[in-house]
Amino acid sequence: MKELLSSILVCPNCKKPFSIKEETIWRCGQDGYEVRIHEGKPIFTSMPETAHVYEKVERGPEQGTPWRQANWKFLQNQVSGQDKEALILDVGSGHGDFAQIFANRNYLSVDIVPYPEVDLACDLGEVVPFKENTFDLLVLMNVLEHVYHFHQLLDSLFYLLKPGGSLVIAVPFMIKVHQAPFDFYRYTHYTLQDLAKEHGFEVELLEGYYDPIFFVGEGMRNLKFWVLPKLSRPIRWFARGILIFIEGLINLLKPFIGKGFVKSPDLAKNPAAIGYHLMLRKRVNSVVE
Numbered sequence: 001m002k003e004l005l006s007s008i009l010v011c012p013n014c015k016k017p018f019s020i021k022e023e024t025i026w027r028c029g030q031d032g033y034e035v036r037i038h039e040g041k042p043i044f045t046s047m048p049e050t051a052h053v054y055e056k057v058e059r060g061p062e063q064g065t066p067w068r069q070a071n072w073k074f075l076q077n078q079v080s081g082q083d084k085e086a087l088i089l090d091v092g093s094g095h096g097d098f099a100q101i102f103a104n105r106n107y108l109s110v111d112i113v114p115y116p117e118v119d120l121a122c123d124l125g126e127v128v129p130f131k132e133n134t135f136d137l138l139v140l141m142n143v144l145e146h147v148y149h150f151h152q153l154l155d156s157l158f159y160l161l162k163p164g165g166s167l168v169i170a171v172p173f174m175i176k177v178h179q180a181p182f183d184f185y186r187y188t189h190y191t192l193q194d195l196a197k198e199h200g201f202e203v204e205l206l207e208g209y210y211d212p213i214f215f216v217g218e219g220m221r222n223l224k225f226w227v228l229p230k231l232s233r234p235i236r237w238f239a240r241g242i243l244i245f246i247e248g249l250i251n252l253l254k255p256f257i258g259k260g261f262v263k264s265p266d267l268a269k270n271p272a273a274i275g276y277h278l279m280l281r282k283r284v285n286s287v288v289e
């Protein structure tokens, strides 16, 4: 187990450190709470090690869809603005898509699924094995749409964040259903703002990622993969030719339309954000009502 993790992990019931540490089980001396340790990882969920919701994909600043690349840039900016000593928790880290950004940082990763890349498996909406005000930065990259009970999770994240600390979120909007059936929501930026306030956060930054060319491309790919195969053969070939023609026309427009961009939804005045980036702050003198 990472030394950092073993130094801050506590019993979710009484918030005291685990006093009995065996190889495959840790036990709370106060109330007998037990957590299973699998290959050095505390497992607080019932998800089996074999449950892999999605396959590992190589990630990087120039890899994946334009949305993914925009996420990378956004997160890198947020992390590089942090203090050297900042304690960071990547929530719903999966296969460690952004792990490269956290290299040489005080960083832990958690997911409901015990992927090989995570430091611990835990559903923070239900079980919170850390003390209040522990982390300087919490990261929630493309996770919120996959959390059915998102209110509980946001409550836990607020609890875990140090006053003055920040919660960084990326969440898709005009992105198709993915990681099915574990895909539950799309949030408008109005909802995101209300959610932040409702859970005690201040919205320091809210930006949409807009990319009309990518958006059209998604529509074209939808036609290609989900509609064309259902057409009878001569019509299918005809439709394919039309699509190639349209793609050619759109390519001609590219120099004028340009690449994807990040902008405040109020300024962009475009209702079709691919997704949103947020930086929320826990106020230093936040009073829980």
Ligand SMILES: [Zn+2]
Pocket: 011, 012, 013, 014, 015, 016, 028, 029, 030, 031, 032, 033
């Ligand atoms: Zn306890």
